[in-house]
Amino acid sequence: MKKNMKESEELRKQLDLERLQSDTRKLNISKSIAEFEVLEGELEKHRKCWHQEVDDIFDKHKSLITSMRENAIKSLTEQNHAPKHVIERKLQIIKENKDIIRSKSVSKVVNYKTEFQEYKASPKEIDAIVTVPSLKVKTDRGKELDMEYGEGELIYTDTDSVIIVRSGMTENLIKTPEGWEPWGLCCTNSGDILVNMVTNAVIHDHKIVRYAGQKAVQDIQKDSDGNPFFQSGNFIICLAENRNGDICASDGNAKKVVVMDKEGAVRFRYTGYPAKRKKYFCPEHIATDSKSQIIETDHNNDCLHILDQNGEFLQCVDDCGLDTPGGLSIDNKGRCWVGLHSGKLKVISLNM
Structure with missing residues (x-):
């Protein structure tokens, strides 16, 4: 049992x-x-x-x-x-x-x-x-x-000209005035071209010229008192147009961002304050997004500065491994494509 x-x-x-x-x-x-x-x-x-x-x-x-x-x-x-x-x-x-x-x-x-x-x-033959x-x-x-087809238009600056490439053919679009060289450009929403020009000198003076086609229609160099908008120096003035028509210029010589309305009157200047970075503000490339925000690379502080269209500081982006950022572009999804001086490329989504 x-x-x-x-x-x-x-x-x-x-x-x-x-x-x-x-x-x-x-x-x-x-x-x-x-x-x-x-x-x-x-x-x-x-x-x-x-x-x-x-x-x-x-x-x-x-x-x-x-x-x-x-x-x-x-x-x-x-x-x-x-x-x-x-x-x-x-x-x-x-x-x-x-x-x-x-x-x-x-x-x-x-x-x-x-x-x-x-x-x-006899009638002229027309292609x-x-x-x-x-x-x-x-x-x-x-x-x-x-998928591919056709060939888009490429516009770039040369020694004394602005060049356009159409359907594989290169042609001079703009001949710059004597004594001035084109160093950079941006295309506007209206189809105009804004060209940063510099003097042929050891220390360059700068100005922005707006072209409608091949005709210069606006010269932005000095204010009504004769004072230059941009500081003389050997850094290029990088340009971008905002959605409201403002001209945004990154002046690395003056360590400032200068924003003017489409008539060429200064709306505001940004000097890096109140971002409170460890080193002085050193702007390089500039871009704007669909919200009219202004994005600026600061290669001295390894970050991006973001402003609203009225110049109010919003934030710094410094947690994405931006080691000496230089080139900058915004795609149609609002992503920032940042070129680093090392040759690397960073793609950043700004959630703001």
């Missing part, structure tokens, strides 16, 4: 242990299911994110095609305008000659002033063919998507 009781007790212990293990396994199963559901949720979140990325890419290319189409049609329309005017005038002359001949009026014949010399030359770029897409399954 004792043996039977002992055996039963041992079996009850084993059953209790098995129930405990079973409960543990069920708990682990539930936990695993929950974790896999979280994983699937993360996957779906990334799926939506990547779908949005693809949509954004195609939207961007669609916008580019629309822009190319509008420019092409505009060019063809402008080319067609002059010949149409000439044709209409020639038809008018033929009609006037017929009327004179039918009238048999001596006075009309004597007083007739011919325009034949102006129109006798009215627009080559629509072909679309090349690589979509090998499991590999990256590659």
Whole structure:
């Protein structure tokens, strides 16, 4: 009997242990299911994110095609305008000659002033063919998507000119005045070009010239009292236009950011205060975002300074490993692309 009781007790212990293990396994199963559901949720979140990325890419290319189409049609329309005017005038002359001949009026014949010399030359041949770029897409399954077509316009400064590259062809867009060299530029929302110019001297004077096409329409150098806006020196004046039309200039020679309205009147200057950095403010490149915020690199303090459009300091970004930041650009998603002097590139999302 004792043996039977002992055996039963041992079996009850084993059953209790098995129930405990079973409960543990069920708990682990539930936990695993929950974790896999979280994983699937993360996957779906990334799926939506990547779908949005693809949509954004195609939207961007669609916008580019629309822009190319509008420019092409505009060019063809402008080319067609002059010949149409000439044709209409020639038809008018033929009609006037017929009327004179039918009238048999001596006075009309004597007083007739011919325009034949102006129109006798053969019509000038006009290249009215627009080559629509072909679309090349690589979509090998499991590999990256590659899509390209056409060639955008590249604008850059040379020794004494502003150069534009259109469809692979290089041409001089702007010839700078004698004694001045172009050191930098930015394109405005209206299509104008702002050019930072410097004098041919050991210590350079600076000014900003606005060009509409090839014509200089604004010269920003001195205020109404004759005082220069920018300090002489060998640092380039980096430029950006804000959404409200303000001209934002980074003056590394004066260690200041100068912001002017589109008429060239100074709205404010920023000297690095109240950021309270360890070293003096040393601005280099400048950019603006969709919120009209002004972002400035400070390579002396390894950070970005962010201001609102009225010059109020918002924050410094100094926790992203920005070792001597230099170049700066903002993409259409508001991300900062920061070029470091080491040659590295940092992409930063500003959550403000």
